[in-house]
Amino acid sequence: MATPAVLLAAGLVLSACQSAVPNADTLRIDAASGSEQNIASLTSVIQNNPRDPEGYNVRGSAYGRSGQFQQAINDFDQAIALNPRFFQAYANRALIHRNMGNREQAIADYNQALQLNPNYDAAYIGRGNIYRQAGSLDAAFNDYNRAIQLETNDPRAYHNRGLIHQQRGNHAAAIDDFSKSIAISPRSPAPYNGRGLSYFAAGDSDNAFTDFNRAIQLDDQVAESWANQALIYEQRGEMARAAKSYARAAQLDPNYQPAKDGLARTRGSAA
Numbered sequence: 001m002a003t004p005a006v007l008l009a010a011g012l013v014l015s016a017c018q019s020a021v022p023n024a025d026t027l028r029i030d031a032a033s034g035s036e037q038n039i040a041s042l043t044s045v046i047q048n049n050p051r052d053p054e055g056y057n058v059r060g061s062a063y064g065r066s067g068q069f070q071q072a073i074n075d076f077d078q079a080i081a082l083n084p085r086f087f088q089a090y091a092n093r094a095l096i097h098r099n100m101g102n103r104e105q106a107i108a109d110y111n112q113a114l115q116l117n118p119n120y121d122a123a124y125i126g127r128g129n130i131y132r133q134a135g136s137l138d139a140a141f142n143d144y145n146r147a148i149q150l151e152t153n154d155p156r157a158y159h160n161r162g163l164i165h166q167q168r169g170n171h172a173a174a175i176d177d178f179s180k181s182i183a184i185s186p187r188s189p190a191p192y193n194g195r196g197l198s199y200f201a202a203g204d205s206d207n208a209f210t211d212f213n214r215a216i217q218l219d220d221q222v223a224e225s226w227a228n229q230a231l232i233y234e235q236r237g238e239m240a241r242a243a244k245s246y247a248r249a250a251q252l253d254p255n256y257q258p259a260k261d262g263l264a265r266t267r268g269s270a271a
Contacts, residue, residue, distance in 0.1 A: 038062060051082060056079040056082070057076065057079040057086065057089045063075060064095065072092075076093035088120075094113065097109060098130055106127075107127060114127070122147075122152075128147070129160060144157045144161040158180040162174045171198040171202045172202070178198065181194075189222055192218070193211070193212065193215045193224050196211030196215070200228075212228040212231075223256045242266040247259075
């Protein structure tokens with residue numbers, strides 16, 4: 001019979017997955033992209049070709065990556081004004097709106113991008129991410145499916161569809177999708193964590209442990225990876241090691257609830 005600790009750990013699989021979903025693919029801020037030197041260079045290109053929408057699109061992307069969202073919106077607006085059929089600019093503006101919390105504007109921009117180019121896989125993935133974040137899993141699933149049908153090379157389509165399979169308890173399908181995401185982008189820890197959680201839920205703790213350890217090897221600054229590793233230690237009854245890994249996760253992200261809960265369970269048992 002499973003011990004209470006093991007049952008508790010098993011119950012954490014879905015909650016750990018859910019905690020990772022909302023921010024799995026939001027825009028990562030890179031201050032260097034908005035450096036004075038970089039923006040000056042891109043501005044010079046625009047000044048030399050003021051009627052070229054691509055210049056505004058490129059600078060808008062740089063502003064967006066650096067977190068200067070309003071400047072990014074302004075540049076994408078200008079790119080679209082110069083070329084109303086510039087579907088990439090609509091999709092880029094949608095991503096900024098999503099990061100600003102403007103969900104309706106983001107969906108409208110993705111819809112426009114797809115109206116202009118029904119085969120634009122990035123727009124399906126982006127719109128699917130918004131639907132998934134809003135809990136509209138069927139709509140999100142359909143968008144990821146469409147991107148995959150278009151033979152996308154974007155690992156997020158498989159990874160995020162895998163998250164939906166996982167949330168629905170379809171762990172064999174989730175493992176397959178996470179594996180495909182890994183095949184495209186083997187240096188990302190996220191699909192290893194996702195696949196490991198589905199392995200764990202399916203009763204394959206050895207493969208789960210291998211995936212969690214691989215995620216840590218790829219990036220040891222991700223709290224989820226350490227908490228997931230601790231989950232296996234806890235299941236095995238290695239409470240001292242579990243407590244250490246949970247503590248590392250809590251150090252990296254003091255607000256990560258699975259780490260806080262796990263540490264509370266294991267710290268007193270570690271002696």
